[in-house]
Amino acid sequence: MAQLIGGLATSHIPAIGGAIHKGKQQDPYWKPFFDGFPPISHWLAQVKPDTVVVFYNDHGLNFFLDKMPTFAVGAAPEYRNADEGWGIPTTAPLPGNLDLSWHLINHLIEREFDIVTCQEMLIDHACTLPFKLFWPGHEVAPVKIVPININTVQFPLPTARRVYKLGQAVGEAIRAWDSSERVVVLGTGGLSHQLEGERAGFINKRFDLQFLDSMESNPEWATQFSDLELVEKAGTQGVELLNWLAMRGAVSAGGASVKKVHGNYHIPISNTATGLLALEVA
């Protein structure tokens, strides 16, 4: 059976792509953010995952309000990045893992998650940047992917509890997959930030630190909150931490225990309190 070897999580911000493009990783502004990654890149080089299942949220590149899925699973042979409206250089396509996509789709439907399936799916910075951050020496990260999009654009959002259960179902499915592949799950987004309204610039360090702590020791802690409670505590875009919860549900599926590989927290990059975490399944 396939092995689920760990979970990754990082913030995603368009400006990170610009910083990588211009080689600013050691500039004073960026260094405290980028310096969090080498220990995790080193770990990934040792454990060598074949495939990454990515929980992320589209920012209006692939999905518009005409058809807005709550959960959408990619089933494409490759995933292309494209202009998100700012003309930032696009990144090379990432190869899909079709066998795992359809295995996940079949398992999730069986578990009563009525997902949308996508045989074509553009991926935005939320899905592409983590591969530049975790595999910095590679033009294209040496992995295949299955992207799973979670709606954070239009309320009501899926509840935190439901997202956690989605993650658990994905984790179960990976462990039941008849394959010799090594898989990691990745959640991207957060932590606290709010781009719009008179409350723009909102950051809640205390909440973020509690959330990061919960990711290690009490993973279901944040599932107690409604979508609007998460907005109140983490900001309108801080709700992207749902992607972290899905990742965490996946790694602990079936009662697996985890140990922390490395983590980081830095305020601010752009308007965001950034978080980073890698967990290894024990």
Next chain:
Amino acid sequence: MSPTPRAIPGTTPFDGTMARKGYSLNKMCFSFNDKANRDAFLADTEGYMRQYALTPEQADAVRSGQVLQMLAAGGNAYYLAKLAGIFGLDMQDIGAQQTGVTKDEFKAKLVAANDQ
């Protein structure tokens, strides 16, 4: 029925009411993923807004360049960000504009969150 959530100051969650209200404006902003459309908007802003049937409130908000007005007209942050890019505004410009401070003051506020 779940209890009515308490209001969050300075925040309007983008729910069904706002999604209905802002559909045309957001649809126009979604089109800005294509550079040709961004160029067309800049070449003939009024014509481009008519093409997407923006409401008078939405068109006024776009003309004003004021993000708070665009939000009130149903704009969604993820889609409006593409319009802001056309105007050459980054997230700190937008934050400063919405909160009535200078860009440097806004950036200082972000850094000050370290002291929370």
